Amino acid sequence: xxxxxxRSKVVMALSLLILVxxxxxAYKYVKNASWWVQYPTNKHYYNNxxxxxxxxxxxxxGNILYETSGGRVYFNENKSVRTGxxxxxxxxxxxxxxxxxxxFKDLLTGWNLLNGAFxxxxxxxxxxxxxxxxxYLSAEAxxxxxxxxxxxxxxxxxxGEIIAMASSPSFDxxxxxxxxxxxxxxxxxxxxxxxxxxYTPGSVFKLVTAAAAIDNIxxxxxxxxxxxxxxxxxxxxxxxxLVHGDVNFDDALAESCNGAFAEMSLELGGDLxxxxxxxxxxxxxxxxxxxxTAKGVVNAKDAIGADLAWAGIGQYTxxxxxxxFMAYVGAIANDGVLVYPKIIKNNDLTSLIKKYTGSSQKxxxxxxxxxxxxxxxxxxxxxxxxxxxxxxxxLAAKSGTAEVGEGKTPxxxxxxxxxxxxxxxxxxxxxENGGIGSRVAGPVAGKILRAAMxxxxx
Ligand SMILES: [Zn+2]
Numbered sequence: 001x002x003x004x005x006x007r008s009k010v011v012m013a014l015s016l017l018i019l020v021x022x023x024x025x026a027y028k029y030v031k032n033a034s035w036w037v038q039y040p041t042n043k044h045y046y047n048n049x050x051x052x053x054x055x056x057x058x059x060x061x062g063n064i065l066y067e068t069s070g071g072r073v074y075f076n077e078n079k080s081v082r083t084g085x086x087x088x089x090x091x092x093x094x095x096x097x098x099x100x101x102x103x104f105k106d107l108l109t110g111w112n113l114l115n116g117a118f119x120x121x122x123x124x125x126x127x128x129x130x131x132x133x134x135x136y137l138s139a140e141a142x143x144x145x146x147x148x149x150x151x152x153x154x155x156x157x158x159x160g161e162i163i164a165m166a167s168s169p170s171f172d173x174x175x176x177x178x179x180x181x182x183x184x185x186x187x188x189x190x191x192x193x194x195x196x197x198x199y200t201p202g203s204v205f206k207l208v209t210a211a212a213a214i215d216n217i218x219x220x221x222x223x224x225x226x227x228x229x230x231x232x233x234x235x236x237x238x239x240x241x242l243v244h245g246d247v248n249f250d251d252a253l254a255e256s257c258n259g260a261f262a263e264m265s266l267e268l269g270g271d272l273x274x275x276x277x278x279x280x281x282x283x284x285x286x287x288x289x290x291x292x293t294a295k296g297v298v299n300a301k302d303a304i305g306a307d308l309a310w311a312g313i314g315q316y317t318x319x320x321x322x323x324x325f326m327a328y329v330g331a332i333a334n335d336g337v338l339v340y341p342k343i344i345k346n347n348d349l350t351s352l353i354k355k356y357t358g359s360s361q362k363x364x365x366x367x368x369x370x371x372x373x374x375x376x377x378x379x380x381x382x383x384x385x386x387x388x389x390x391x392x393x394x395l396a397a398k399s400g401t402a403e404v405g406e407g408k409t410p411x412x413x414x415x416x417x418x419x420x421x422x423x424x425x426x427x428x429x430x431x432e433n434g435g436i437g438s439r440v441a442g443p444v445a446g447k448i449l450r451a452a453m454x455x456x457x458x
Pocket of ligand 1: 228241258
């Protein structure tokens with residue numbers, strides 16, 4: 001009996017080993033198969049490290065942005081389009097990891113676990129992919145940056161579709177340029193600044209502090225703040241660019257009075273400011289059809305005194321990701337409901353994409369708070385930025401001039417939305433070291449929105 005018992009133990013142990021082995025193989029297969037087949041030495045898909053057999057990438061109007069033929073890669077025929085949408089499409093060597101040809105490689109090569117790779121012949125290649133962006137609009141946005149580093153984003157706050165996306169510097173992906181020899185010109189060239197950069201927000205952050213104030217300071221609508229150009233917090237001075245005198249809440253935002261917002265921030269306290277920053281998307285990333293944005297940063301929770309005041313003014317250690325902030329502004333425009341930005345337009349691929357996206361919208365502000373902020377942002381344009389500069393756009397906006405260190409020209413920011421049913425667009429413009437937000441980033445926003453409106457309103 002003892003012998004049999006020992007034998008059966010050995011058999012059992014062996015069976016167990018085989019089972020474990022099988023499970024391990026199955027796990028590795030599922031986990032790595034897609035990677036094996038797409039590894040750049042797989043000649044079916046790659047030639048010299050380039051993806052040479054895949055579906056085409058189109059923009060929303062059907063313009064080809066990327067295609068493979070005869071073992072070669074072709075981008076759009078127009079150089080300014082190629083350059084303007086390079087970050088959306090990707091480059092020849094896959095250096096832009098958020099570019100569609102890298103980020104959506106699975107979809108483009110048509111790889112799936114059940115059927116394996118498509119064999120290479122004329123009519124069997126991967127899926128085609130249609131992006132939500134308008135290629136010509138994105139190219140125009142890139143040109144409006146005019147060689148300056150920064151980004152422009154425009155998205156439909158009701159559908160979530162990103163319709164313009166530009167990041168500068170860029171280059172023509174069809175013709176290689178010597179990036180290593182011009183490190184300053186091409187600084188961070190492989191980074192899509194809309195998705196992957198973070199910037200000091202400066203005064204655009206006052207839209208976050210204002211939301212917290214509307215919800216938590218009872219008499220905020222009737223409050224009068226007094227600004228002497230300096231706000232003294234136990235000897236630490238928060239400076240204001242102008243002496244604003246007496247300002248109410250609306251004027252405080254329109255004039256971007258640091259003194260008023262310092263007072264509000266101290267009254268709210270670190271916990272509440274932190275809470276509203278996180279509601280606005282700080283300290284977390286958004287997923288754009290699976291592409292993760294960079295995380296913004298706010299450390300208001302434990303900040304006190306002048307640090308807390310500056311945190312509420314968009315300085316201190318605050319950092320924002322442009323796309324994330326555009327989504328927050330889009331939520332304000334959409335009566336408090338954030339519709340998550342997306343970049344893939346195809347409907348037939350919805351099931352494949354769904355695993356990435358989950359829910360497509362979320363209420364982040366109450367209806368009343370959002371409508372209040374809409375009214376205040378519209379007031380900013382009418383009272384300060386100049387309605388004549390943005391005529392017909394029904395523009396609501398906030399500017400930011402973000403200090404980025406002693407002796408450096410501040411970053412220029414302008415965010416907002418069009419309050420038009422037929423053209424529900426939110427936007428962000430960041431021009432690195434560009435200067436005053438309303439004067440430098442503002443006109444760029446005006447031009448791109450006017451161009452966008454032409455494509456939407458016939
Ligand atoms: Zn002031």
